[in-house]
Amino acid sequence: MCVATPLYAKTWLVGIQAPNGASSTQQEWQPWIDWLSSLFVDDDFSLVALNTNDFQQSLQSNRLDFVIAQPMQLLLLPEPIAFQRLASLENHPTMKSFNDYQIGSAIWVNKESSINELKELKHKKIAAVSPLVFGGFLAGLAALQQQGVTENDLLIRFTEYPVSKVLSLLANHEVDAAIMPFCLMEELEEKVREGISQDFKLLQPNVPNAKCRGNIIFKANWLLVAMSQTPSALNKKIVRALLSEEVPDDLPHWQVPQATEEAEKILFELGRHPYQHNMWDSLKIFISKYWLWFLLLGLISALMAVNHIVAIYLARRRLHDYQKANQALLKTEQMMYKADRLYALGEMTSGIAHELNQPLASMAYYVDGLKLQLKAQKLTEDKLTTALDNMAKEIEASKQIILNIRRWSKLHPSDEMKKLQIIKVFEEVNFFIQQHNHHLSITIEGSPKDYVMADEVKLKQILVNCVLNSVQANAQTIILRANSSTIEIIDDGTGFTTEQLNFPFIPFRTSKPDGLGIGLVVCERMAKSMNMSMKLENLSNQQGAKIILSWVPTE
Structure with missing residues (x-):
């Protein structure tokens, strides 16, 4: 089947994730690239193998036109990149891990290792591909967390692609365990050495009745996407060609894009999903969306704060005025206390003078009488004693009057x-x-x-x-x-x-x-x-x- 060449004919770069290295990727995908080029007479499609470091940079540079990768790898990009999903891989004749729409991780240890279960990996050395790779790390991390082992409990060593580096570290006893993509061990047995898996053992618990041995798997096969600069007409023609029944049996077969909810759920649980922001990022997004309401709320809060400050100032000033008035009242009370006594004493002065005049007049009478009797030589001892006793009584009465006045004129109780x-x-x-x-x-x-x-x-x-x-x-x-x-x-x-x-x-x-x-x-x-x-x-x-x-x- 040949497709007529449009005006946009040129060389189109197809970036393909290379978990097994560039040479293996070239061997596995070049026949399909050549077949695609043969469909469009004047167009040429060129394969670009992508390791984890090149993956992000190549997509952000806009030099790629198409990308084939795990869907999780596309989601894990630190910055969102616009692309259009064209098709999901249904099966690949030479790659076992690409078939049956399954991705995941298998965690292996050396055969002679005393470690048998995932929960025993706490504080152990673990080899993995990259923190941005789903099957080679994140899916395995999710399996470990389900057994109570967190990322902080592990001593992780990342190797980047090819994935075989992870297995080499484990075989050389440089690490205690290795996180590998689902079905990779089976592929190595087919392509590298038969019986290689007998040197290692899969930790428990694992997934029963699966096509490959693994600890966690999901339904999400590789994805073909077109970048934003690729003409939509070309995208439609490629999709039409891939979904036709004329694709040779020895080439990868495709289907409509498949959902990835299960795998995305794991990313959410790990806090790695691109749509999952931290609290600060979420707050910034929320504020930028509702900035006008936040501005209004800020003005209202400022007015309330000013009102509160003014209220506190007025309350303190009123309290100060009240304290001053209370002190003035207390001072006035003390002054009134004394003034009231003096006023009462002033009203009673004339009466007190009258009372004092009586004993004084009596004493003056007794003194005059004693003088006359003494002059007439008629003063006897009895008369003198009686007069003196009466004078003493009058003096005592005067003293009592004066004592009462002095007691009532005190300033303070x-x-x-x-x-x-x-x-x-x-x-x-x-x-x-x-x-x-x-x-x-x-x-x-x-x-x-x-x-x-x-x-x-x-x-x-x-x-x-x-x-x-x-x-x-x-x-x-x-x-x-x-x-x-x-x-x-x-x-x-x-x-x-x-x-x-x-x-x-x-x-x-x-x-x-x-x-x-x-x-x-x-x-x-x-x-x-x-x-x-x-x-x-x-x-x-x-x-x-x-x-x-x-x-x-x-x-």
């Missing part, structure tokens, strides 16, 4: 918690208040058995401040009532406003024209410092207010 008799505290507060508020009626209710653990100065300050607040609310009658867990200050004044009851202890809020609004706030904080709670109420059945101090009683 002592923070000393001690057991206090509540009735006694009430009496001292009543004495202090009555110095200037003679019109005020203060009733004390309670038992001498009622005690409280508290700071004496703080407790008195709270009671005095509450009573003075009642006085300023026009109260005429005040009740100081106590039991083992509460103190109540009850008055008949104007009472608290609704706002004061709802928000009782907010500083700087007052209904008094000259007030600061921190008196009750200071009292509530002092109560808390003594593990007490403070509550404000209005009387329900009459005019007046009630302040309740409560605590958990102790044994």
Whole structure:
């Protein structure tokens, strides 16, 4: 059968994978190349044997027009190369490994080796063709991984083509095992030396009932492809010629391209498939595909980050302002604590002066009387003793008044918690208040058995401040009532406003024209410092207010 020569007639280079070396490849394929050239009168087809190193470079250089190779070899190219699949090899009359659409690996050891199974090859020396060859390495590696032996567990030595180098290393005991393409041992027995396989043994487990001995096989025969620069019209005519029934019996026969799913699955499991990217490559591809969305996402993230930073800044500034305000409030409380005492003392000055005038006037009277009796020579020892005793009593009363004033004018409480008799505290507060508020009626209710653990100065300050607040609310009658867990200050004044009851202890809020609004706030904080709670109420059945101090009683 002759084909008319078209205008694109020239010499076409056919690259053929050469696992057995260039000379063997020439011998096996040259008759088919010559037959192909005879079909196209003015065209010439030239054979180019390809080892593993030349394979990639030759395809990337675009100097080849057609390639015959294992399909896995084409898939393993590090960079994708455009080609068109024309036909899959059905059988080759002189090459056993090319028949029955099977590829794979067989892993051999020397006959006298103690190694019998694939799993025993951990940390052993292994000979293989190339990391880019499927039958001469990758398929065997897949078989080993199925037995728990990974690539990192092996000491691998690559020989490149021809594949017979792998067997030579094993025969010379330079390695412990050799990975060889499926059916290669059988071909060597036919072409090199009969019975050569008797010097070696195949490791277990192996594939039963196969045409050749091997550890792993797949359905994927050699493939004829046309490179992208080859005219499509020529490709069609070649395919038509190869699939016709006129191909001589002593030449390779072809069929339509076959699928290679099983072998490709192994590449995926090994992480060697060209469409299988590492995480970084996949991320780059994904970003390049959706770059606009990533840009939008980046802008949104940047805005959120800026918003977060601003929020943190504002929160910290607010916290700083709050801390400053709290420090100012604490300082104001201390100043108010002293000012409140001084204010109370100022109101009571006239009453205290009146109280001191009485003992002083009495002492002056006794002194004048003693002088007159002494002048009249009527002073007796008894009269002198009586006058001196009375003067001593008046001096003691004055000292007590001055002592109470000095105790109430201290700036800071002592923070000393001690057991206090509540009735006694009430009496001292009543004495202090009555110095200037003679019109005020203060009733004390309670038992001498009622005690409280508290700071004496703080407790008195709270009671005095509450009573003075009642006085300023026009109260005429005040009740100081106590039991083992509460103190109540009850008055008949104007009472608290609704706002004061709802928000009782907010500083700087007052209904008094000259007030600061921190008196009750200071009292509530002092109560808390003594593990007490403070509550404000209005009387329900009459005019007046009630302040309740409560605590958990102790044994």
